[in-house]
Structures are given as structure tokens and as C-alpha cells.
Amino acid sequence: xxxxxxxxxxxxxxxxxxxxxxxxxxxxxxxxxxxxxxxxxxxxxxxxxxxxxxxxxxxxxxxxxxxxxxxxxxxxxxxxxxxxxxxxxxxxxxxxxxxxxxxxxxxxxxxxxxxxxxxxxxxxxxxxxxxxxxxxxxxxxxxxxxxxxxxxxxxxxxxxxxxxxxxxxxxxxxxxxxxxxxxxxxxxxxxxxxxxxxxxxxxxxxxxxxxxxxxxxxxxxxxxxxxxxxxxxxxxxxxxxxxxxxxxxxxxxxxxxxxxxxxx
Amino acid sequence: xxxxxxxxxxxxxxxxxxxxxxxxxxxxxxxxxxxxxxxxxxxxxxxxxxxxxxxxxxxxxxxxxxxxxxxxxxxxxxxxxxxxxxxxxxxxxxxxxxxxxxxxxxxxxxxxxxxxxxxxxxxxxxxxxxxxxxxxxxxxxxxxxxxxxxxxxxxxxxxxxxxxxxxx
Numbered sequence: 001x002x003x004x005x006x007x008x009x010x011x012x013x014x015x016x017x018x019x020x021x022x023x024x025x026x027x028x029x030x031x032x033x034x035x036x037x038x039x040x041x042x043x044x045x046x047x048x049x050x051x052x053x054x055x056x057x058x059x060x061x062x063x064x065x066x067x068x069x070x071x072x073x074x075x076x077x078x079x080x081x082x083x084x085x086x087x088x089x090x091x092x093x094x095x096x097x098x099x100x101x102x103x104x105x106x107x108x109x110x111x112x113x114x115x116x117x118x119x120x121x122x123x124x125x126x127x128x129x130x131x132x133x134x135x136x137x138x139x140x141x142x143x144x145x146x147x148x149x150x151x152x153x154x155x156x157x158x159x160x161x162x163x164x165x166x167x168x169x170x171x172x173x174x175x176x177x178x179x180x181x182x183x184x185x186x187x188x189x190x191x192x193x194x195x196x197x198x199x200x201x202x203x204x205x206x207x208x209x210x211x212x213x214x215x216x217x218x219x220x221x222x223x224x225x226x227x228x229x230x231x232x233x234x235x236x237x238x239x240x241x242x243x244x245x246x247x248x249x250x251x252x253x254x255x256x257x258x259x260x261x262x263x264x
Numbered sequence: 265x266x267x268x269x270x271x272x273x274x275x276x277x278x279x280x281x282x283x284x285x286x287x288x289x290x291x292x293x294x295x296x297x298x299x300x301x302x303x304x305x306x307x308x309x310x311x312x313x314x315x316x317x318x319x320x321x322x323x324x325x326x327x328x329x330x331x332x333x334x335x336x337x338x339x340x341x342x343x344x345x346x347x348x349x350x351x352x353x354x355x356x357x358x359x360x361x362x363x364x365x366x367x368x369x370x371x372x373x374x375x376x377x378x379x380x381x382x383x384x385x386x387x388x389x390x391x392x393x394x395x396x397x398x399x400x401x402x403x404x405x406x407x408x409x410x411x412x413x414x415x416x417x418x419x420x421x422x423x424x425x426x427x428x429x430x431x432x
Contacts, residue, residue, distance in 0.1 A: 057335060065329055066294065066362035069355075136335050146393075164424035173365055180327035184298050184393045191298050191393050192332035235355070 015248060016082075017255045018211065021095035021112050021204055022103055025260045028093075029112055035085040035092035036200055037124040046088070048200075049131045051081045054236065055197035057134040062236055063193065068169060068229055070176050071213050072244040074206050076237040079250050081203065093252075096211050097204035099182055100156040108150040109186070113201045125200045134195065143199045146187030153185060154178045163216050168223045171216055179209050211254045214247055265405050268308045268387040271414050279376040282416035284423040285369045287386060289326060291361040291410025295341065298330040299406050300391040303366050305375050310387045321387075323371030326364035330406065361410065369423065372416075386412055 024032065039048035055063045055077065064073035078094060085092040097110055104110070113125045127143050135141065158178060165171040182205055183190050189199045196202050217223075230242040247253060276282060287303060304310035307321035314320045334341035343357045375384055390407040417423065 059335060059340075061331075061358055064355075066292075066360075066364075067356065136333075161424050166421055166424075170365075170422075173363075174367070177325075177327050177364070180298075180329040181300070181325075183329050184300060184327060187393055192330050194332050194335065196329075 015251060015253045016093045017253050018093055018207055019095050019255045020257075021097055021110050022101070023257070023259065024095055024112070028095075031089060031091050032093075032095065032112075033118065033124055035089040038088040039085060040124055040128055042088075043131075046084060048128060049134070049198070051084055052128075052197040052202075053131075053134055055202075056194035057136065061194065063197075064234075065176070065180075065193065068172070068226075069232065069234060069241065070179075071172050071209070072232075072241040073234050073237075075210050075213070075244045075247075075250075076234045076239045078203065078206055078210055079239075079244075079252075080237055082252075094203055094207045096207040096254075097201065098208055099153040099185075099205075100159055104153055105150050105155075108147050108153070109145065109201065110204070113204065128198055128200060130189070130195060130198045134198070139195065143195070144188035145190065145199065145201075148185040148187065154181060159212060163212065163219060166220055166223075168220075168225055171220075172213075175209065175212060175216075179205070214254055217245070265407065266311065266387055266389045267407060267409075268385050269412055270383050270385050271412070272383055273376070273381060274372070274414060274416055276376070276416070279373040282369070282372075282418060283420045284367060284417040285372040286415045286417075287323070287366045287368050288413045288415055289364040289366070289388075289409050289411075290413070291408075292326070292328065292364050293406070293408035294328050294362055295331050295359045296333065296406045298332075298393050299328050300393070301326045301328060301364075301407060302389045302391060303368065304387040304389065305368070305371050306378075306384050308385050308387050310389050312389060312391050314389065318371075318374065321371070321375075323368040324366040326366050328362075328406065331359060364409075372414075388412075 019028070036048065039046070039051070041047070043049065055061070062073075063077075064070050082092070082094050085094070097113070098104060108114075115123050116126050117123055129141055130139060130143060162171060162174045162178065165174060183196060186199070186201065186205070189195045190202060190205075225241075230240065232241045234240065234244070244250070274282070274285075302310070302314070302316070302325050303323045304314065304321040305323050307314065310320060314322070316322045341359055343359050343361070388407060388409075392406060
């Protein structure tokens, strides 16, 4: 092998690129499914339930909502969860669900997450099991959804308006409102904080939120953030707010568009 | 149950004297169910069937992503009161009441064009998501907040891009 040849096609870029779930190739979607299936099969602290539980039940709940840490905390959460998936399948990358597109406003939940089965097997992106330690007051064992009308999802105009807001805390507060609305729209397990992350679509929803923060950062390259906020830790993750600001230092970026064709 | 409060009309000369208008809700409880809190101006009869049309006075919503109840022992969900000590670096209690902003620029402009009363009403209607997974919390009456303030801005940059129906 030449010294200049890439070791493998998947290592052509140092940064991993997150993509729109609607535009994944069949192979990329299968990789995502395999990674989630592998994580869902583990009951230890590498497993899906462990990571879902960091957001909600079992106690303590670490997630940050309605605070100045909403975006930084969830960026750190996705960062560490994505590494947990990649420990199981090195090519795994989190995709985003763009709920503003005409496809989402027609179909609602993307097919990748909506299909109950893939072939003869259960789709690991559709439903998971909530462990007994996270179920209280009769919560069901299996995750569920109760989606609203597709046309009620946030619009592209809503997002463009939020992206135009110059103040970080104002932007964050308005984006969190859109985020909350999508949790409510999806309903079921996604509808309340303690269990939301047990639905795999949670991670595609939050990858969309993280992507919008990245787009906002590109439009507003020198925002004022309170100094005390920058040094704030994001437990349980060994990371501060300042360390979440540059996603390239975290090893990932967002693809703008993707398309595929199969050679004959 | 909906809540209606009365606010003084802003002392602007005309309806376009401000670039943005916000209703700031303080002390919003989020310990129970998730819901859409729909805000109506000068429609104290608004209810869950009033919709989001301009004719109804609908001004915008804030959304509560609820905790669905308390999952600890007695006292676990009691939010500490009073100021924090100077060396207390812990994060706020998870159930600390929240702050929510609803941008009502377009709706307030419509209201100011419609009349010159000294006051106007703000009615907040909670629409609880139909959630079969939710078995906890006060599903029928989740709306609790401490106060609401009207804030207007002259700075055009505060408004973001114009968006019909949202920022006017």
C-alpha cells in the first residue's frame, strides 16, 4: 500500500460528518441501526439504557432544560453518546431529523425511525425497552409515540427567525421552545423529560437542535456569552461550556447536503 | 385551567413604535405534565378550542417539557428557597421554576390598532398533550406561573428577521 493511500474509505476525513437521516445511504442507515441494536443489547454502562438514563430516570436526572446550559449540556451529551455508539461500531455517526422539511410536514416521523420492522427483525430505531429502574408509577415497559399532525411541526420560517436572533441567550430560549414543541408533538415516551431519551428518535431530534446551534454560530461568529457561563461544568460530563463551543475540536461537523446514486 | 391577567397598555404613540414585544413569564412550573401554553390577547373566553387564528387574539405559545411528577422520597422535589451561598457551586434544583418568553410583536400591534383602552388582558390556555405514557402529574391543571411582564424593544436588531405572524 502506498504511504499516501487512505487506510479505508471511511477515514477519508478526520472529522466525522453528521447527515440528514432522510439522506442516508442504505449502508449508512444500516450502520446506524446496527449501532443502536448493539447498544440496546447491552445492560451495562456502555448500553443504550445507561445513556438514556443519564438524561432522565433513574435518578439523578442530569439534563438541563430551561437553564443557560440547555444547548451546551445536550451538545456534550450527544458527543459522549456518539462515542459510545462508535465504540460498538466505529463508523456510526448520529444523523439529524429535520422536522421543517416538506417530507416531515407530509410524513411526520422519518421512515428510518417509524418502521416497526426491517425485514423480519424489529427496527432498533423504532422502539426500545425501558428498564425497571427507570419505570415508576406504572410506566410502560416499551417506548411509544403519539405523534401529532405532520403540518403542526415547526416550520422553516420559525427556524430562520430563531437563527436571526443575535443574542445567544435569546436564541437559546426561543430554540428551546421549538425543541419542547417537537417533544410534545412526538408524544408518548418523548413527551416527558424522565423517559424522552429512551426513544431513539430523541437523538435525531437533538442532533437537529445541535445543528441549528452550529448554524447560528456560523451566522453570529462573535457572540457575547457571560464569562461565568463559559467556565461552567456540565455534569456528569468532564467538559465545560467553553469546551462545547467549537465542534471541530470535538471532531465532528454537519454535512450541508447529501445525495446518493448506485452504480450499475 | 386557563389564567387571565390584566396589563397596562404600552405607552407608545403608534402601533409600530417598537421593533419587538415580548411577554415574559416568570416562575413557570414544569414539575408535571407537558403542555402547550397558548397566549391570547383581549380574549378572556379563550379555551382549548380557540385555535391559533388572528381573530382569536392568539399571540404565541410557550411549551412546557414536563418532569411528569416527583420520583424521589419525601422532600426530594422541594425546591430550595432563598439566595444561594457565595461558595455554593451546585447547579440549580431540577424543578426550579422557569422563565419563558413569548414574542407577541404582531399580535400587540394588531391590538393597538384595534382600540385605545388603558389595559388589555393576557389569557393563557394550557393544552395538555394527549400522552398515554403519562400517568403522573396534574394532567388537567398543569399551568402555574408567578408573573407576566410586557417588554417592548426599539432596537431593530433585537427583533431578528421579519416573520409574518410572529414579529410583524
